[in-house]
Amino acid sequence: MDMAPTKKIVQKPVKVDFHIHSAASAHKDGQKVKDGTAENINVLFNKLEENEVNMAAITDHDAFDYDIYDALRAKVKNACSLQQVLPGVEFTVSFKTSNTSKTVHVVTLFDDSCAYDAAKRISDAIPLKNDKPDYDSGNAFSEDAYWNIIRTIGLDIVTIAHQKTSPGSTQTRKNDANSAGEELYNEFLFIDYFEAYEYKNRRNELFNKSYAYSHDQQERLRFITGSDCHVWSAYPCYGSHPSPADRDFAHTYLKCLPTFKGLAMAVTDVSRIKTIPSFFSGSTTVLDTIELTLGAEDIEIPLSPGINAIIGDNSIGKSSLLNALNNYEGVGQYTRKGQERYLSAMGLSVRATIPEGYLLQFDGQEAIRKSFEGLNVGKAKKQLDRHFPTPIEPAPFKHYAMGQFNRFLQALQRSCEYQDALSSLHDYGIPRKRPLEAPESLTFDKGIHVADATPHSCLIDEVAASRVKLFDAANFYKEALIEGDEKDFALIFAALDRIRMRHQKAVDGIHLEKQVANKVKEAVAYREKDQSQVITDAQKALAQHQHSIGRIGAAIAEAVLKEQQLQNHTFDFKPMRIVPESNPVGNLKFVCKLGIEAITPDLLSSLIGGLIGKRKTLDTLTASYDSIKDAINSYPSDEENPLAVLSSRFKTALDAKLMPKKSIIREGDDVYDELSQGYNAQMYFTLMADRGIGEGIYMVDQPEDQISQKAIRESVLNEFRNIAGSRQVILITHNPQFIVNLDVDNVIFISREGDTLLIRSGALEYSCDEYNVLDIVAENIEGGLDTIQRRMKRYDKAN
Numbered sequence: 001m002d003m004a005p006t007k008k009i010v011q012k013p014v015k016v017d018f019h020i021h022s023a024a025s026a027h028k029d030g031q032k033v034k035d036g037t038a039e040n041i042n043v044l045f046n047k048l049e050e051n052e053v054n055m056a057a058i059t060d061h062d063a064f065d066y067d068i069y070d071a072l073r074a075k076v077k078n079a080c081s082l083q084q085v086l087p088g089v090e091f092t093v094s095f096k097t098s099n100t101s102k103t104v105h106v107v108t109l110f111d112d113s114c115a116y117d118a119a120k121r122i123s124d125a126i127p128l129k130n131d132k133p134d135y136d137s138g139n140a141f142s143e144d145a146y147w148n149i150i151r152t153i154g155l156d157i158v159t160i161a162h163q164k165t166s167p168g169s170t171q172t173r174k175n176d177a178n179s180a181g182e183e184l185y186n187e188f189l190f191i192d193y194f195e196a197y198e199y200k201n202r203r204n205e206l207f208n209k210s211y212a213y214s215h216d217q218q219e220r221l222r223f224i225t226g227s228d229c230h231v232w233s234a235y236p237c238y239g240s241h242p243s244p245a246d247r248d249f250a251h252t253y254l255k256c257l258p259t260f261k262g263l264a265m266a267v268t269d270v271s272r273i274k275t276i277p278s279f280f281s282g283s284t285t286v287l288d289t290i291e292l293t294l295g296a297e298d299i300e301i302p303l304s305p306g307i308n309a310i311i312g313d314n315s316i317g318k319s320s321l322l323n324a325l326n327n328y329e330g331v332g333q334y335t336r337k338g339q340e341r342y343l344s345a346m347g348l349s350v351r352a353t354i355p356e357g358y359l360l361q362f363d364g365q366e367a368i369r370k371s372f373e374g375l376n377v378g379k380a381k382k383q384l385d386r387h388f389p390t391p392i393e394p395a396p397f398k399h400y401a402m403g404q405f406n407r408f409l410q411a412l413q414r415s416c417e418y419q420d421a422l423s424s425l426h427d428y429g430i431p432r433k434r435p436l437e438a439p440e441s442l443t444f445d446k447g448i449h450v451a452d453a454t455p456h457s458c459l460i461d462e463v464a465a466s467r468v469k470l471f472d473a474a475n476f477y478k479e480a481l482i483e484g485d486e487k488d489f490a491l492i493f494a495a496l497d498r499i500r501m502r503h504q505k506a507v508d509g510i511h512l513e514k515q516v517a518n519k520v521k522e523a524v525a526y527r528e529k530d531q532s533q534v535i536t537d538a539q540k541a542l543a544q545h546q547h548s549i550g551r552i553g554a555a556i557a558e559a560v561l562k563e564q565q566l567q568n569h570t571f572d573f574k575p576m577r578i579v580p581e582s583n584p585v586g587n588l589k590f591v592c593k594l595g596i597e598a599i600t601p602d603l604l605s606s607l608i609g610g611l612i613g614k615r616k617t618l619d620t621l622t623a624s625y626d627s628i629k630d631a632i633n634s635y636p637s638d639e640e641n642p643l644a645v646l647s648s649r650f651k652t653a654l655d656a657k658l659m660p661k662k663s664i665i666r667e668g669d670d671v672y673d674e675l676s677q678g679y680n681a682q683m684y685f686t687l688m689a690d691r692g693i694g695e696g697i698y699m700v701d702q703p704e705d706q707i708s709q710k711a712i713r714e715s716v717l718n719e720f721r722n723i724a725g726s727r728q729v730i731l732i733t734h735n736p737q738f739i740v741n742l743d744v745d746n747v748i749f750i751s752r753e754g755d756t757l758l759i760r761s762g763a764l765e766y767s768c769d770e771y772n773v774l775d776i777v778a779e780n781i782e783g784g785l786d787t788i789q790r791r792m793k794r795y796d797k798a799n
Contacts, residue, residue, distance in 0.1 A: 309733055
């Protein structure tokens with residue numbers, strides 16, 4: 001029976017252990033359990049408190065000691081953590097197979113809430129011989145004998161099959177449930193013979209889940225952990241010295257009230273069982289209570305941070321209550337006045353509405369239908385866009401690609417300069433006779449060579465871009481920097497600045513040299529003109545001869561220098577991967593990406609290939625300005641610089657490749673375009689589970705109106721579980737599936753007694769002297785009784 005007053009709803013998970021042995025197991029475990037007596041109950045109690053266990057059971061091998069059970073039960077009233085102690089036995093049961101029989105240990109927990117000493121029936125019903133279990137099938141009770149014992153006891157039960165290894169393991173352990181063989185084990189699963197399967201070693205959890213998924217038994221295979229403790233002072237260890245299994249042990253948490261009925265509800269729903277206490281969203285925007293005044297009485301209805309379902313007859317005022325709670329936002333004036341009059345006539349008023357910013361969305365009765373109509377006329381894309389992650393910024397990838405392209409462009413320019421240098425060479429006829437040499441003749445050479453500043457300028461640009469990129473990265477990931485990072489970044493920035501300043505100085509020097517050279521050329525030309533006017537014909541001829549020799553030599557030297565600077569360029573660099581950003585929502589994955597997956601050599605070659613004719617090439621050893629003009633598709637006649645045209649068009653083509661894109665992946669397919677045209681109610685509720693759209697409460701009035709019963713059963717209930725994992729839910733429903741099969745965390749029932757309203761609430765498993773929530777659902781929801789009977793028949797086995 002209940003040990004302590006029980007709250008109406010689950011505020012926090014219940015930590016459990018239903019597999020602890022006492023001295024009553026001495027017939028099997030001998031001296032190992034000698035200290036597990038009623039006199040030493042404080043040892044076990046203190047250990048349970050130390051481990052913050054909320055529900056426990058002592059389950060001995062085919063034996064039950066009422067005094068030990070009662071001693072631990074008596075500790076609950078002064079406990080900080082322990083709230084419930086259930087009576088139980090670990091029965092050894094022999095199950096027949098096609099060829100032989102197999103023994104399974106069945107932890108059986110009893111509901112003794114009907115009477116304080118109801119558990120005394122357990123020890124009386126177990127047959128003994130010489131103070132040991134009187135087995136009828138070797139060292140076990142036959143299946144028939146086991147059920148005769150259960151019927152004799154006459155209490156409702158929960159059964160948990162004990163197993164030390166995972167299902168499907170090649171090394172099954174004696175008396176494990178899966179040692180019965182695959183045929184019988186699958187039969188156990190098919191008929192839900194056991195409410196759950198127990199394991200201790202936490203490493204088995206992965207294998208258990210893998211087996212459940214591979215055999216499509218996620219709902220039927222419900223696993224919980226049990227310590228199997230035999231030495232109380234070492235709890236939760238099995239014996240006096242910790243084993244590897246002890247070190248890996250993790251208690252199970254159940255989302256239920258600490259009652260037998262709560263346990264029965266939890267172990268029949270896999271979503272209520274975890275080895276970590278994380279059942280609710282953890283959102284801070286939740287309502288703890290609904291504060292009302294009913295008649296002359298102020299009442300507070302506790303709310304779960306999970307799913308709260310409001311039920312009651314049509315026109316009882318459920319929608320009016322939700323609208324009032326939301327301060328009638330979005331409700332027409334006529335409807336609002338009518339609902340206010342009704343609530344006032346019933347003596348009901350809301351004392352506190354939902355705080356500003358707490359409500360994410362409220363879908364009234366007509367809202368969902370209107371939403372779907374709106375989606376189908378073009379609003380779907382806007383709704384879907386709420387769920388995408390932050391778009392990828394293409395700038396860093398463009399910068400990287402342009403840096404590689406500019407190297408190619410520089411190689412092209414050098415080829416063009418070389419071809420120009422070759423074209424500047426011309427035929428020079430050497431005269432048969434040397435011209436008369438005149439005294440004081442002068443020869444002027446204007447072929448002054450100045451260094452090229454382009455490489456320095458390109459390096460300055462690259463260094464500057466690298467510094468900006470590093471600076472942005474240091475700021476963007478500032479919170480991730482660790483000790484020494486800021487100092488190193490400062491050193492890098494200083495080094496980059498010094499490099500840039502040195503090369504800027506070189507550029508400035510080259511520019512100055514060019515200015516001086518130009519002035520020199522002007523002066524030489526001026527002096528040459530003057531000289532030509534005063535020298536004799538012989539002197540002029542000799543000067544021209546010598547000048548031509550000098551010029552042709554300079555041109556040849558220039559061509560040789562340009563040839564040495566040629567570069568046979570190919571794109572050869574490390575690809576830069578573009579990692580998409582994704583946001584998983586239910587069975588969908590919302591993806592932001594760019595038009596390409598990486599900046600690669602092949603990509604750049606392909607982009608350049610698309611800018612020139614089919615049979616054209618841009619060879620960095622032979623290209624000239626004219627050949628580049630000829631190669632570029634539709635070259636504009638008014639453009640003189642083909643390299644500028646090529647660069648501009650390459651940027652445009654690259655921008656097109658780096659355009660941000662969106663995808664919605666479902667089962668490997670991109671369904672973004674499909675869903676952008678509109679989607680159904682199932683998808684609507686899938687999207688509502690997305691944490692990315694913000695915090696806040698989701699309220700919905702009769703979600704079942706737009707969905708088939710089949711869809712509710714197969715997908716929508718799970719979507720609502722996902723929503724509850726992200727936010728608090730308050731819904732109105734008339735559908736039993738949305739209450740019992742969804743396993744709502746709180747039921748709020750509104751009824752009428754005469755001219756006044758009556759409000760009752762609590763978790764599905766909650767009951768008190770005035771009402772039982774499951775009875776309320778059975779009596780007031782069409783189809784509720786059948787749904788509850790299908791759900792709860794599992795533990796009503798005594799009858």
